[in-house]
Amino acid sequence: MASTPRLKREQSFDFEEASAQEAVGSASASYSPPGGGVFGISPPESSPRDGRKRRKDRPSWVKHTFTPHFDGHLWRKYGQKNIKDSAFPRCSYREDRQCPASKLVQQENDDDPPLYMVTYTYEHTCNTTLVPTPDVVAEQPSPAAGDAYLLRFGSAAAAGGGGIHADAQQQTERERQQQYQQHSARRPFMMLSFDSGSHLHEQPHAFPPDGQLPAAAASPSSFTAAEALLPPAPPLTTTMNDGGDLFSTWDALRYGLDDDHGHLGNHVYLPDDCNGDDDNY
DNA sequence: AATATTTGACCGAG
DNA sequence: CTCGGTCAAATATT
Numbered sequence: 001m002a003s004t005p006r007l008k009r010e011q012s013f014d015f016e017e018a019s020a021q022e023a024v025g026s027a028s029a030s031y032s033p034p035g036g037g038v039f040g041i042s043p044p045e046s047s048p049r050d051g052r053k054r055r056k057d058r059p060s061w062v063k064h065t066f067t068p069h070f071d072g073h074l075w076r077k078y079g080q081k082n083i084k085d086s087a088f089p090r091c092s093y094r095e096d097r098q099c100p101a102s103k104l105v106q107q108e109n110d111d112d113p114p115l116y117m118v119t120y121t122y123e124h125t126c127n128t129t130l131v132p133t134p135d136v137v138a139e140q141p142s143p144a145a146g147d148a149y150l151l152r153f154g155s156a157a158a159a160g161g162g163g164i165h166a167d168a169q170q171q172t173e174r175e176r177q178q179q180y181q182q183h184s185a186r187r188p189f190m191m192l193s194f195d196s197g198s199h200l201h202e203q204p205h206a207f208p209p210d211g212q213l214p215a216a217a218a219s220p221s222s223f224t225a226a227e228a229l230l231p232p233a234p235p236l237t238t239t240m241n242d243g244g245d246l247f248s249t250w251d252a253l254r255y256g257l258d259d260d261h262g263h264l265g266n267h268v269y270l271p272d273d274c275n276g277d278d279d280n281y
Numbered sequence: 282a283a284t285a286t287t288t289g290a291c292c293g294a295g
Numbered sequence: 296c297t298c299g300g301t302c303a304a305a306t307a308t309t
Contacts (some may be wrong), residue, residue, distance in 0.1 A: 079301055083299075092301070201292090
């Protein structure tokens with residue numbers, strides 16, 4: 001076989017409206033989790049395949065974050081594209097072939113901790129690999145605030161509304177390691193609010209399971225104080241939900257059996273580009 | 282050897 | 296026609 005001709009790909013995903021998605025691909029729309037949650041699972045009904053779903057019609061919501069992968073799911077990168085209008089490539093991720101959910105990670109700027117715009121498309125129909133990873137989101141709390149930014153360290157599992165723990169799934173050692181790595185930035189229930197005036201406001205906050213936030217435009221032009229993005233958490237963390245075991249294990253690994261590169265002090269948890277997201281965490 | 286990532290190409294949408 | 300999203304083979308990594 002000299003060169004296998006590329007077979008006509010059958011776009012297997014013609015899921016009709018996953019749910020009411022208002023923020024259809026609006027880059028300016030901030031974060032409109034479907035059904036009140038990012039992972040409000042809503043099974044795709046048999047789609048009336050009248051042709052493919054137009055891109056604009058696809059349910060999608062945009063979220064700005066410094067940690068594109070801290071969303072409780074294990075994504076697999078399947079593509080990377082240089083976007084004409086952007087200096088950074090856009091990476092495409094998909095969780096599973098059976099799951100229509102996908103996301104596009106686009107680096108927004110080149111700040112110390114670069115801000116990423118993650119565009120989620122469709123919802124997860126697979127309950128697998130839902131890991132209790134925190135979620136760091138950078139958003140503007142209010143349009144009037146202008147320069148203020150919010151860093152939300154939240155548990156995606158909690159925000160999922162379902163809290164499905166599919167430990168029955170056959171996770172490979174690699175997956176588990178990746179999950180542990182993702183937990184490195186765990187800092188649940190905390191909200192950091194950065195102001196342009198170098199005014200750091202930190203307060204424990206049990207954000208609602210909805211994960212709802214006030215609408216926020218995203219124009220990370222004046223974002224600062226990124227150094228405190230991922231504070232090194234003390235090795236005592238077992239006050240979690242079901243994932244407590246995971247975290248304690250992770251803590252043991254992280255702080256007890258610390259290797260050479262077990263430093264959390266550095267804020268370098270984001271990859272240079274989209275690639276390597278999974279590993280560098 | 283198995284798995285994940287990279288890379289180029291295909292194809293649809295605009 | 297151009298741009299962007301996704302696929303799948305090739306390659307790299309573990």
